[in-house]
Each structure stands twice: as structure tokens, then as C-alpha cells.
Amino acid sequence: MNLKEFASKLALSQTTVSRALSGYPEVKQATRERVLKAALEYGYRPNTSALGLATGRVGAIGIVFRGGGQFGPHTSEFMGGLGSRLQQDEVDILVSTVDSREAELNAYRRLAASKRVDAVILHSPFVDDPRIALLTTLRLPFIVHGRTEAKGDFGWLDIDNFDAIRQATSHLLDLGHRRIAFLNGHRGQVFAEHRQDGYRAALQERGIALDPELSGNGDFTDEMGFRLMQGFLKLEKRPTAVLAGSMMSALGAMRAIRVAGIKVGEDISLIAHDDVFPYISPENLVPTLSTTRSSIRAAGARIGEMVLDLCRGHRPSTCARSGRWNWSSAIRRGRSVRPLARAVPFP
Amino acid sequence: MNLKEFASKLALSQTTVSRALSGYPEVKQATRERVLKAALEYGYRPNTSALGLATGRVGAIGIVFRGGGQFGPHTSEFMGGLGSRLQQDEVDILVSTVDSREAELNAYRRLAASKRVDAVILHSPFVDDPRIALLTTLRLPFIVHGRTEAKGDFGWLDIDNFDAIRQATSHLLDLGHRRIAFLNGHRGQVFAEHRQDGYRAALQERGIALDPELSGNGDFTDEMGFRLMQGFLKLEKRPTAVLAGSMMSALGAMRAIRVAGIKVGEDISLIAHDDVFPYISPENLVPTLSTTRSSIRAAGARIGEMVLDLCRGHRPSTCARSGRWNWSSAIRRGRSVRPLARAVPFP
């Protein structure tokens, strides 16, 4: 049913019905109630395309994923949080999949030119990320999940990766460890660089020289954790502790350690930083892992809030500020980094 | 830039440009090339809302997820496969999140009334699922991921859950096990019922009575696997083998077994049925799990193919048939069920 038909059933003009449905103040209360009731009864909903054409807003926000690799467990947690917030405003998520960084840029060009979404969420930023400049040029509003050095008037949300890893490293140092291996994400990704900085800072505070052979970069998969850990274990002076960037790489590292015939929690200490997954928890792994945490699901919900704000026409700088401070304070209150009770002292 | 502006740059009418871009045959070859080249150059793309209004097709397909629980690792794998196929046709995925089964029905009503998507993907069907009838009434085209008893002219895709579990159970029986615990999904979900039937059938073939105390139902989380397994281990005659419905529940079961002081792979046999996750593989767990497999990512891609076909106006029955047979034959060729090399014989 379209507006014309619906309005005629009510013996009202399209104008009045449209205004009643959109909550305009100049409609008489009785009329509004009658319209709202009838809309429910007949199941009338404005056609999104017509609405988009008339108003320029389509009630959907976009998010682009690069290939299969990006569709991991973190993604589904983030999407769950994001969706839970957006559903309250009946805003949908438009997911595009691409298979390269270049294709991702084209996806944004397409989304912008065809006016398919009201805003997009950028994630996994790189140092000096070309996407920021592109979206700015395209005038496609966006929020960044993660931090970036790029200048601009945009909102972003991030956890304090520097501090999380600095604390975890310090904790291992407190326990007496001096050779601490670090399984990090890919170089060039902002979060990985921040973590590297946090790792370095903790070592520096104790005057310990960073041994580059003890840092490894790669995907957060157990395969990569396995390979990198095997490399660490082949070193002349093998590490006495390992800091894994995710639960998946921790699993791979554990396997490498087991294969080498040594024991996690006895011969070598292992800490993993990761998010909270509802279907699996680190405590349930064998042997129990110590972890630091950040809830990527909560981040999704918060980003949803920010992007809705942006769509309402609020200045993006507001989002950035609230994002930055609210989140950081959550971290400071210790919601993000838990006590690392199970890490094992240097023997 | 809109069509009017773009057409005037080319000194052509909107009609001709539109036809050239849409691949209509009546446009002169030279004209078409000129238009296509200019579109790339200026970055012109038709406005999706206008296109949707004019044609009734919006180039997006919908998928609804119920709450956080449904956003698990299987979801991201499925979405990855689906997206990889849809991107080739520049069709996007519209994700809606809801928090109840009733809300899910409303989401379809909304999507249909507002004409937001060209089709939807239904997943995780229940026995006698009300969604099928609703979508049929709404005339919203759909493909079902999973099997359903509902009648109707719609396409669907499923793995052979009955046979996968029948085979796995038979395998354990071959190894001498007689008391086999089964960690299944929720009752009422079609896949769980099929698995239950497969389990029952394998036992029946050997004339073994099904002990209802050895079957448990719940979410595929390690928490649920843990709890159910604890229950099994408390039985007077505890099982000598366990069949876990997913890797997550297998992890929980392993933990319960460990807590009970017995050893997987020595005192008790464990098989898990699950999909292939790129970021973690069952071989990497401690101790190594035996698994049967089905690639949910491949299913996503195949469903993408089917839904695109549906959008092109092909009869849905074609999809159903091709879905049914192609997929089943893949299973028969052994792609889905792997040898269960590591299951341990009954001592």
C-alpha cells in the first residue's frame, strides 16, 4: 500500500498523513492518533526509496569488509553490538564485501555516488589511511573504529591499546620475566603500532633493551600464532613469557609450545589480550589463559550511538570528543584491563 | 552528479544515457562506449533510491539476526561467503538485528512494506516455522538456509545433518562404544531434530536402545557444553564417547572432562561436528579433536548465487532443486564428512 491509497482510506490528504507519521507538530492530536493507529492496522510504511529520494536520507549505514580474512569472530561481536543499537532507530546496516584495499576505496565511491547509506563506519585504520581523505572528499559522513593520525573533523572510538599492552608487559616484568615475546598484528595497522609502542615503553621503563627478534607480526589466527611462536622457541635465548595479541594467536602459540615439549603456566608464561566472546571464554581453555579484555561488542553499540548522532546532523567533533573521553575513562576505571592473576612468575 | 547533469555533459538525452548504462541493445556502440567512459571519469552512478523507485529493485538482500546469540562465529563465516558472491553483482547485504522471534517477524513486515530489499535469506529454521508463511504472504522473495517441513515454492540449501551425525555415531559404534553422549542444538530447530534422528538411526541399526539421559540440548557455547557434559559424567553409567554438535560445545565438554580428572582421547572419545574456521582449526586444540566438517562459508556463497538467481526473476523451485542436489552430491563425494581418524576405540 502506498501513501495515496493509505491517505484516501483515512479521507485525509497525503500531506497530513505524511506529517502525522513524521511527527510534525502542526497536526491535530486526534488526527495523528487516527493515522498512527491506521498505519499499524494496514501495515503501512513509507517506501524507503521514495523517502530517500525526497529527503536524501535512507536509514542505513554502511560498513565494508575486506575479504574473508576480516570476517572473523571480532567482526560478528562488533556487528552484534552495532546492530543492537541501530535497531532501536530502525536503522539497518548495509554490508559490502570487497577483496582488496583498492576495491574498498571503490566501494565507498559507489556508496557515496549512489547514495545508498547515510554514513559509513571505517574500521581497522592504517597509519596514514587513504580512506579518511577519500570519505572527506566524497562528503560521506563516517565514524572511525580505531584511532588514526589523519587530521579531520570526524568521530572515532578506540580502546587504549598502548596502555593495555604496556600494563600487560609491565606485569610480566614484575613477575621477573626479561625475555618477553610479543605476537602482534600487522605492521602499519594503527592498533598494532600502538601496542608495539606500549610494549616498548614498558621495557624502556625498566631499562631493558627491546630485542626485535622477540616481536612478530601477522594475522590473528592460530596458524600465525603457531608459526611465530615456533620461531621464538628456536631462538638461542628463548622467551620465558609470551604476550599474544588475540585469543586465536594464543591458541596457536600454545600448540607450538606443546609441540616443543614445554608447558604453558609452568615453563613459560602466556598472556593474551582479547575481547569477550559469549560463546567461548579464555578461562575455558586448556591450560587456562590469562587475558586482558576489551569488549568489542560494547564498542559496536557505542559506535552505533555515534553514527546515529552523526546522521541526526550533529557535528562530528562532538562524537569524537565523547568517544575519546567516555571510552578512555572506562578504561581508566579498569573495565578494559583485568587483573592478570594467572600469569606465571619467572622461575 | 545526477543523470540530468551527466547527460548534458555528454550532449545526450537522459533516456539514451540511461539505456547505455543499463546495457539496452538499441544504443549505438560508439555512444555506449562514450557514455561508459564518461561515467567512469565523472564517477557517475545512478541514485539507488531513484532507481528503486523507478524499477522496484534496490540491489540489496536482507538478513535478520536475532540478538547477540545469533552473532557467533558461524554467522561471520556465512556472511563472508555470501558477501563474496554478492559483491560480484554489486548487491549489498542489509543486516537487521532484532531481539525476539516476534520482533523478527515484524522486521520482515517492515522490510517488505518499505521495499528495502529485493529478497531475504531465512536461516536457522524451526520445525513448522511461521516465517515461511509470513514471507509468502508478504510476497517477499526468500531463500532458506536450512531445511524446513513447510510447503511452498521456495529455494533452500542445507547440509545433510542426518547423515553427518549418523555416520559419526556409527563410527563410534564401530570403535566399540555403546554409551555415546550427544551434545545437540535446541529442540525444535530443524537441524537439531535431523541430527537427533541421525543419532537415533545409527543406534537403531545396531539394535542399541537410545538412552534419553545421554542426549542434551542447548546453545553451541562452551558454557553449555560444559554443563551438559558435567551432567553426563554424573550418570551412574557414564558415556565412553561424546558427540559434540559444535567446536564450541566440544571445548566446554573437554573442560568438564578435564575437571572430572579423566582424559579425552584416552578415557573418553570425543568427536565434534563443525564448520571450517580460517582462524582456528580443531587440529590445533589440546587435545586434538576429531571433527566432521561442512563449510558454512561455501554455503553462504551458494546461497548468494541462489538469491541472485531469484532476484533475476527465475523460478525459486529451480534454486531449490539445484540447491538440494548439488549440495547433497557434494556431501556424497565426501567433501563434507571427513574421516574421523582420531576417535578413540572403546577400551
Place this chain on the structure above:
DNA sequence: CTGAAAGCGCTTACAG
């Protein structure tokens, strides 16, 4: 408080 009508940016019969 209500309505007639222009306009959003496309597609597609219809006419040439």
C-alpha cells in the same frame, strides 16, 4: 490545522 502541487532522480512506454 489542512491540502494542492512541485520536485527528488531515475526508467520506460511512446513517438519519431
Place this chain on the structure above:
DNA sequence: CTGAAAGCGCTTACAG
């Protein structure tokens, strides 16, 4: 092979 114009279903100045 090309174009002028109606129509898709809304919103929103403008007029009353």
C-alpha cells in the same frame, strides 16, 4: 538509433 514526458512514492515549501 534517439528524445520528450509520464510516472514511481514520498516530502515540503507555499497557500489557505
